[in-house]
Amino acid sequence: MDKSYRPEELEQRIYERWEERGWFAPQGDGEPYCIMIPPPNVTGTLHMGHAFQDTIMDALVRYHRMRGFRALWQPGMDHAGIATQMVVERLLNNEGTSRRDLGREKFVERVWQWKEESGGQIARQTRRLGASVDWSRDRFTMDEGCSAAVSKVFVDLYDEGLIYRGKRLVNWDPVLHTALSDLEVLAEDEPGNLWHFRYPLASGDGHLVVATTRPETMLGDSAVAVHPDDERYSALVGQEIVLPIVGRHIPIIADDYVDPEFGTGCVKITPAHDFNDYEIGRRHDLPMYNILTDDATLNDEVPVAYRGLDRFVARERVVEEFRELGLLEEIEDYTVKIPRGDRSHAVVEPYLTDQWYVKIEPLAKPAIEAVESGRIRFVPENWSKTYFEWMYNIQDWCISRQLWWGHRIPAWYDTDGNVYVGHDEDDVRQRNDLDKDVVLRQDDDVLDTWFSSALWPFSTLGWPGQTESLDEFYPGNVLVTGFDIIFFWVARMIMMGLKFMGDVPFREVYIHGLIRDQDGQKMSKSKGNVLDPLDLIDGIDLESLVAKRTAGMMQSHLAPKIEQATRKHFPDGIDAYGCDALRMTFSSLATTGRDIRFDVGRIEGYKNFCNKLWNAARYVLMNTGSLDEGDLELSPADRWIRARLDETTRAMHRHFAAYRLDLAAQAIYDFTWHEFCDWYLELSKPVLQADESSPALQRGTRRTLIETLEAILRLLHPLVPFITEEIWQQVAPRAGIEGDTIMLRPYPESDENAGDEAAIADIEWVMQFILGIRQIRGEMDISPGKALPVLLQHPDADDRDRAARLVLLLRRVGRVESVAMLEEGTEPPAAATALLGEMRLLVPMKGLIDVAAERARLDKQMDKTRAELAKASGKLANENFVNNAPAAVVTQERERVAEFERTITQLAEQLQKLDELA
RNA sequence: GGGCGAUUAGCUCAGGGGUAGAGCGCCACGUUGACAUCGUGGAGGUCGGUGGUUCGAAACCACCAUCGCCCACCA
Numbered sequence: 001m002d003k004s005y006r007p008e009e010l011e012q013r014i015y016e017r018w019e020e021r022g023w024f025a026p027q028g029d030g031e032p033y034c035i036m037i038p039p040p041n042v043t044g045t046l047h048m049g050h051a052f053q054d055t056i057m058d059a060l061v062r063y064h065r066m067r068g069f070r071a072l073w074q075p076g077m078d079h080a081g082i083a084t085q086m087v088v089e090r091l092l093n094n095e096g097t098s099r100r101d102l103g104r105e106k107f108v109e110r111v112w113q114w115k116e117e118s119g120g121q122i123a124r125q126t127r128r129l130g131a132s133v134d135w136s137r138d139r140f141t142m143d144e145g146c147s148a149a150v151s152k153v154f155v156d157l158y159d160e161g162l163i164y165r166g167k168r169l170v171n172w173d174p175v176l177h178t179a180l181s182d183l184e185v186l187a188e189d190e191p192g193n194l195w196h197f198r199y200p201l202a203s204g205d206g207h208l209v210v211a212t213t214r215p216e217t218m219l220g221d222s223a224v225a226v227h228p229d230d231e232r233y234s235a236l237v238g239q240e241i242v243l244p245i246v247g248r249h250i251p252i253i254a255d256d257y258v259d260p261e262f263g264t265g266c267v268k269i270t271p272a273h274d275f276n277d278y279e280i281g282r283r284h285d286l287p288m289y290n291i292l293t294d295d296a297t298l299n300d301e302v303p304v305a306y307r308g309l310d311r312f313v314a315r316e317r318v319v320e321e322f323r324e325l326g327l328l329e330e331i332e333d334y335t336v337k338i339p340r341g342d343r344s345h346a347v348v349e350p351y352l353t354d355q356w357y358v359k360i361e362p363l364a365k366p367a368i369e370a371v372e373s374g375r376i377r378f379v380p381e382n383w384s385k386t387y388f389e390w391m392y393n394i395q396d397w398c399i400s401r402q403l404w405w406g407h408r409i410p411a412w413y414d415t416d417g418n419v420y421v422g423h424d425e426d427d428v429r430q431r432n433d434l435d436k437d438v439v440l441r442q443d444d445d446v447l448d449t450w451f452s453s454a455l456w457p458f459s460t461l462g463w464p465g466q467t468e469s470l471d472e473f474y475p476g477n478v479l480v481t482g483f484d485i486i487f488f489w490v491a492r493m494i495m496m497g498l499k500f501m502g503d504v505p506f507r508e509v510y511i512h513g514l515i516r517d518q519d520g521q522k523m524s525k526s527k528g529n530v531l532d533p534l535d536l537i538d539g540i541d542l543e544s545l546v547a548k549r550t551a552g553m554m555q556s557h558l559a560p561k562i563e564q565a566t567r568k569h570f571p572d573g574i575d576a577y578g579c580d581a582l583r584m585t586f587s588s589l590a591t592t593g594r595d596i597r598f599d600v601g602r603i604e605g606y607k608n609f610c611n612k613l614w615n616a617a618r619y620v621l622m623n624t625g626s627l628d629e630g631d632l633e634l635s636p637a638d639r640w641i642r643a644r645l646d647e648t649t650r651a652m653h654r655h656f657a658a659y660r661l662d663l664a665a666q667a668i669y670d671f672t673w674h675e676f677c678d679w680y681l682e683l684s685k686p687v688l689q690a691d692e693s694s695p696a697l698q699r700g701t702r703r704t705l706i707e708t709l710e711a712i713l714r715l716l717h718p719l720v721p722f723i724t725e726e727i728w729q730q731v732a733p734r735a736g737i738e739g740d741t742i743m744l745r746p747y748p749e750s751d752e753n754a755g756d757e758a759a760i761a762d763i764e765w766v767m768q769f770i771l772g773i774r775q776i777r778g779e780m781d782i783s784p785g786k787a788l789p790v791l792l793q794h795p796d797a798d799d800r801d802r803a804a805r806l807v808l809l810l811r812r813v814g815r816v817e818s819v820a821m822l823e824e825g826t827e828p829p830a831a832a833t834a835l836l837g838e839m840r841l842l843v844p845m846k847g848l849i850d851v852a853a854e855r856a857r858l859d860k861q862m863d864k865t866r867a868e869l870a871k872a873s874g875k876l877a878n879e880n881f882v883n884n885a886p887a888a889v890v891t892q893e894r895e896r897v898a899e900f901e902r903t904i905t906q907l908a909e910q911l912q913k914l915d916e917l918a
Numbered sequence: 919g920g921g922c923g924a925u926u927a928g929c930u931c932a933g934g935g936g937u938a939g940a941g942c943g944c945c946a947c948g949u950u951g952a953c954a955u956c957g958u959g960g961a962g963g964u965c966g967g968u969g970g971u972u973c974g975a976a977a978c979c980a981c982c983a984u985c986g987c988c989c990a991c992c993a
Contacts (some may be wrong), residue, residue: 596930
């Protein structure tokens with residue numbers, strides 16, 4: 001092995017081998033285990049969130065695969081209708097052409113072409129992340145199979161009356177010219193105004209005052225509403241208003257919706273351009289005046305002067321005209337919620353159009369029940385609340401989009417406008433007995449991207465076919481995803497899964513946090529704070545990073561700021577940390593919280609960990625060259641590390657079961673570094689290097705070294721797959737293990753008989769001993785190379801026994817020159833002291849030790865111990881504590897007090913001695 | 919307006935009714951035959967505030983403060 005760990009050299013090579021050998025496909029005949037990848041958008045590239053998510057899923061899949069499950073991690077991508085169409089349209093714009101120039105067919109062809117390039121990029125990234133997905137099953141939401149699933153679901157739901165077409169108010173994106181679902185609209189607070197208008201009564205007898213945030217919609221008003229119990233206006237209900245500018249007579253109506261406390265208590269009603277007004281309009285059978293075009297300019301429904309105006313221009317003009325008419329009462333500053341499309345960021349209009357809807361309530365009911373009953377469990381549990389909250393108030397789902405990229409809606413119209421639904425035109429004709437001469441035209445619209453995503457858990461397994469894969473892998477075990485798509489995706493998969501498969505799509509939903517930047521900001525292109533996971537793996541120099549972050553920006557004026565921030569945060573660019581370090585970082589960040597600040601500082605520590613493991617392996621390999629057969633004796637250190645390994649193994653299983661990758665990462669990190677490397681490797685050296693250790697003992701240690709390392713590699717493999725594979729290839733033959741790859745070896749299981757109290761007690765004693773000596777050395781500034789003589793004062797039988805048996809460890813690891821007993825009654829020499837239970841370790845001073853320094857050191861210990869003692873004895877002095885606390889706690893407290901008292905006595909004696917010396 | 923979450927060392931975060939933890943950073947020492955991407959020792963916290971429950975609260979409860987997120991039709 002090379003002297004240092006170089007991830008760039010090994011990661012790609014190893015992945016290629018895994019893939020070539022087909023090891024990502026489900027193996028063996030164990031119980032199935034299945035995770036569906038949340039398909040990334042073909043648009044763009046994988047970001048930190050994907051890398052994080054992939055790390056979690058890969059760890060889970062590898063863990064289960066190693067445990068003998070037939071593990072499937074199903075890969076694939078999403079066609080991402082709007083997002084993809086926008087990207088390709090932008091490309092076309094740059095080429096000086098447009099979607100409309102190309103026409104539908106050519107445009108869609110162009111998108112497919114682009115999808116190949118972009119999808120390839122994502123697949124490459126996924127491979128670099130080490131994801132053990134079964135590429136042979138790679139799917140795309142618009143491939144043939146998924147499309148067949150979409151078609152079947154649409155037709156079936158339609159036949160059952162659960163899909164319908166209707167003219168209603170929808171969220172209309174006037175830039176993209178498409179309807180959006182409620183979820184795709186984001187309401188943001190923006191500063192605006194509240195305009196107060198006078199509406200004259202038709203009787204000529206005064207006016208009412210209405211307030212509005214959208215003056216231009218008054219051109220479409222069809223009523224003014226007041227609260228039925230509002231005495232101020234009860235006499236006016238039933239009378240009419242003359243709508244200014246328009247001249248239309250509109251009624252004054254009474255409706256509960258109106259809040260008499262707000263404004264004047266009068267509300268203008270525009271049924272065709274406001275969701276509330278729409279409902280009121282329906283209740284009161286009001287006419288609906290649609291005054292907008294698809295572009296949100298004013299149409300011919302309005303007075304000539306306003307026709308063709310942009311809605312915002314019209315707003316100003318309406319206000320101006322009210323002012324001129326003397327009907328403008330007041331303009332208030334007011335914060336308004338502006339609905340914007342999540343993709344285009346355009347201000348969305350409520351707009352009357354024909355759209356397709358899924359009647360959601362019959363689907364939502366069983367989906368709610370599935371979570372209530374525990375058939376699906378959210379991890380952490382809290383998220384089920386979020387789920388319920390949305391599901392209880394769910395609205396019908398608008399599934400049609402006026403786009404070209406997506407699944408075309410399987411509906412056809414005849415020339416009379418009758419609609420027929422079927423899998424294709426032939427199917428439609430057959431179902432409806434339509435003659436060949438009836439002209440049919442397919443619906444131009446496509447389906448919401450999430451419609452096909454909702455089918456992902458079974459469409460990828462071959463549905464609507466009855467496949468073996470479906471039998472085997474549906475339902476999946478766990479869905480790993482972010483909370484941001486619980487509504488978009490999780491809820492809809494549950495509904496569709498229950499409806500079409502008769503079972504939940506997965507049993508657990510593991511919700512992870514969002515990756516944010518070092519300041520807690522969401523990573524976004526426009527903020528210029530995105531990190532490409534591959535840059536953390538391969539490294540990137542500062543100039544390239546700046547260039548990357550400022551390239552192709554929509555708002556180029558932000559570039560200087562981004563450049564400045566980038567130079568500040570990454571003055572030297574980003575080092576190459578390798579995939580394993582990145583993954584270990586993600587794992588350790590996978591806590592239960594909501595958002596995760598990604599601090600580049602942390603990844604370095606995990607690269608060091610990899611290097612540590614690498615070098616530990618080198619040491620083990622160097623020392624296990626000759627694993628000869630023969631008698632084998634395990635030393636206390638061997639038995640101790642085996643016991644500790646078992647405890648760690650137990651912890652790993654526990655943490656995986658609870659989806660606590662952070663705790664798993666920490667447990668194995670601590671064991672590897674702080675127990676195996678810091679202690680066991682050091683303790684092994686005396687055995688292997690000293691002449692006095694027997695061949696059997698040496699064999700025992702060699703075996704323990706190699707076996708423990710091999711187990712560590714397997715414990716770590718789901719988290720850091722590459723380095724563990726690379727080392728394992730060297731280690732396995734030494735350990736006498738057959739097998740081509742670590743990824744198909746069994747995950748370590750704990751062993752009930754691994755506990756070894758005696759060995760643990762021995763080694764803990766050794767550790768305390770050595771720590772005591774090191775502390776003296778460190779604080780007394782004694783050179784680490786200087787071997788120290790140690791006298792044991794007041795040793796008991798165990799101490800004497802251990803000192804005799806384990807002296808080699810003390811000498812070599814603790815750099816102790818000699819260990820001698822101070823006979824009882826003998827006056828101890830002036831010495832620095834460490835305490836080990838009842839026993840005192842004395843390091844005679846003889847010029848080695850500075851009396852003042854030792855004094856200061858002991859004083860410090862004394863202060864600490866006295867403080868502890870005060871606390872503990874205070875507790876025991878409280879009779880409530882003694883009477884009420886559990887006996888074990890009281891006993892423990894008494895023991896602590898005794899211990900502190902002993903320590904204080906000993907320290908006092910030592911201080912006394914120093915005084916005598918001075 | 920509802921709902922959820924966070925507040926622990928300089929930074930990033932675990933923990934959890936009885937002894938305050940890690941990594942990074944910081945200070946000192948160190949070329950010990952795996953590793954300077956390292957080793958050894960050390961400094962550093964009244965666990966956001968107030969009150970309550972309890973023998974005992976950093977942890978449980980209530981309220982408050984600050985920050986954040988989600989949902990919602992007050993024009």
